[in-house]
Amino acid sequence: MDLNERKKKILHSIINEYIKSAEPIGSRHVAKNLDIGLSSATIRNEMADLEEMGYLEQPHTSAGRIPSDKGYRLYVDSLMNPHEMTVSDLEGLGNVIELQMGQIDKIIKRAAEVLSQMTNYTAVLTTPEMKRGAIKTVELVPIDASSALIILVTGEGVMKHKRVLLPAGADIEFVHNFSALLREKLSGLTLDEITAAKISEIRRAMQAHFELLFPVLDFIADIIDDVRAETEIYTSGATNMLAYPEYSDVRQAKEFLEFLGDKNSVVKMLQAESPESSAVSSGGITVRIGKENELDVMRKSSVITANYYVGDQVMGKVGIIGPTRMDYPRTIAKLQRVSALLNRILYEFYIDED
Amino acid sequence: MDLNERKKKILHSIINEYIKSAEPIGSRHVAKNLDIGLSSATIRNEMADLEEMGYLEQPHTSAGRIPSDKGYRLYVDSLMNPHEMTVSDLEGLGNVIELQMGQIDKIIKRAAEVLSQMTNYTAVLTTPEMKRGAIKTVELVPIDASSALIILVTGEGVMKHKRVLLPAGADIEFVHNFSALLREKLSGLTLDEITAAKISEIRRAMQAHFELLFPVLDFIADIIDDVRAETEIYTSGATNMLAYPEYSDVRQAKEFLEFLGDKNSVVKMLQAESPESSAVSSGGITVRIGKENELDVMRKSSVITANYYVGDQVMGKVGIIGPTRMDYPRTIAKLQRVSALLNRILYEFYIDED
DNA sequence: TATTAGCACTCAACGAGATAGAGTGCTAAC
C-alpha cells in the first residue's frame, strides 16, 4: 500500500481540522466540509488505510480519527504549507523587543514574553552559555572601608558581580593597585582557561605584595565558577497551556508546570538531539513531536526549537512548547521571525559596539 | 443566642477536622471521633445554632457543615492553639538559608523556596523597596576603548549596572576622573533626593570640563528611575496549590496562576490593609481570609503576611497563600520562624558590616 | 431543663438500563 497523493491530501486535511477543533475527525466531516470531491465511503476506505499505515489513530471504534505522532511528523516534514505572517502579526514586532535595550537578560526575557503572547503557547529561552567567552575586564570597586565589589565583564557584555569583605588594613589605593594587577592577569582569557591552577599561579606571582588580599582571589574563583555553570532559562506563558483541553486534567497540568520549573529538565529537553526521522527545516528549526521527547511529561506535547546566534556562534536556544496538535506552520513562522529578530538585536548590541 | 464555651469547643473541633479532610463534617462524626462527650443529637442542635450565627455553612441540606469565612476568622483570632514546631521542622532551618549568602536577592529567593516547601502552600516575598536607600557609591568602569559600565551601589547593598558608550576621544584617565567626580557628587544621597534639578546642577558643574558626557548623565538618571520603581517579587510553590481539591478545576487554577504572575496584583494584595475585624497576632502577622481579600481570584484562599526588617525599618513583606481551609496555627508558626530568621540574616548582612 | 433516642425526610452520589447519534466496515450496485 503506498501513500499516494490522494491519501496525503486527506491526511493533510484531517490534521488541519484536528488542530483547530481538538475533536476526532470523521469521514463524513472530511467529505462535506473539505473540498476533496469524494464521498464519505471512499474517504472512509482511505482513512482505514492511513490508520493501517500508522498515520492516524482511533480513540475507540466508533469515533473519528486523530493524527498519530507519525502523522504529525509527516505533516511537519512534507505536508504543511509554510505560514505567511499577517500584517498585524508583523507590525510593531520590531519595537516590542527593541524598547527594552539595556541588558542581555532583559532582551531574552522580553523575547520569551513576546513569543508566548504571539503564539499562545509556552516559550522557553536559554541565556547564552559563557564557557567560551573571553574576559574583557575584571575590576575591584571599593564600596566602603570593609567591602568591595568584584565585577567581571565577558566579551558578550555579560556582567557578574559579587560583594566581598576586605581584610582590615586594605585601603583604597591598595585595592586599586590590586585591581589593576588582576585585570592584567585575567583579561583576554576565556572562562575555560581559568582553572584553579591558573588562580594559584596568579597567587604565587603576587605573593609579596598582596598577601592581604588572597581571600579575595578565592571569591574570584567562585564567581568564575558561577558564571561558567550558569545557563539561566526564561519561561513565559506557562499558563497558556491550561487553556487547551489536552491539559484539562489538573494532575497533568501540575506535572507539566513542575517540569517547567525544573531548570535542569528544561535545559536537557532543549538540548536533546533532534530526532533522526526529522528533516530540519530551513533556519535550523527542530521539531520534536509527542513521544519523540524522551520525557514522560512531554508525551502529549511538541517542542519546536531554534538556536540564536551572534555572528556565527550559537548563543542559546529558543523553544516553544504546545500540544502535539499545535499549529505547526504558524508557530514555526513566528519562531523564525523572533529568533531572526533576536539575532539582529544581539548583533547590534555586541558587534556594532566593538 | 450566645456563643458559649461549648459552642466554641464544637466549632474548634469542626474546623480542625475540616482543615484535615476538606470534607463537610457531620454531627455524628463530631460526636464519635472528637471527645466532646455529647450525643450527635445535641451536637446537631448546636451546629444548627452555629450555622444561624454565621460560623458554619451547609453546602446542601443533607450534607455536613463547613466553616464560613467568619468561622475561620474566629478560629484565627481566638480559638486555635499556637503551633509548636517539631524538632524536625526546626533542625537545619538555619543552615538552609544561610548557605546562600552572597546577595540579598538570593537570600529572599531562597527564603521563598524554603517557606513554600515547609508549608506546602505558595510563598510570596517582596524585595526591599529602594525609595529611601542612600547611594553608597557610583563608579564608572572602563570596558574597552568605546564603552564603560556605570555601577550604582545603594546602602542596602543592592547594585545596578548598565553599559554605556563613551564619546570618541575619551581615554581611561578621563573616565577615572569623571568617575571620581560622580562619586563625590552623588554618594550619600537618597534616591529621592536625586531630582531633575539635582541632575542639572551636576551637569552645570561639569559643563566646563566634560560637556561630552551629557549622555552618560542621562543613563544615570535612567538607572535611578529603574531602581526606584523596582519592587521585585519572588514566588515559590505555586504548583503546590494544584494538589488541593479546592483548585481541581483547571480554569480556577489558571486564574490563580495568572494572578501570581502579575506582579502588580500580587504587590497590591500583599500591601492591602489588614481587615478591621482582625486581631493582629504577635509578630505583626496579618491574616486575610477568603472574601476579606477584595480580589475575586482569592475568594477561596487565605493570605498570611508578615513584614521583615533590618533594625526597625520595614524592608518588605513575606506572604503565604493557601486555601481558606489552610492549617493556620502551623503555617503562622512557620512564617514567624522564617521571617525572624530573615531578619537575623539581613541584620548580619547589613549592619555588622558597617 | 437540658439531653438524648428515634424517626421521617432530604439530597447528592452512584449504578443500571435505555436511547440517540456519530462513525465505522462491509457488501453490492454503479
Added chain:
DNA sequence: GTTAGCACTCTATCTCGTTGAGTGCTAATA
C-alpha cells in the same frame, strides 16, 4: 474505482431507582 446503503459498535447522555449520610423535629428521659 467509486459510492449508496445497511448493520454494527461504542460513547455520551438521560432517567430512574437505590443507598447512605446527614438533618430537623418530637417525644421520652435524667
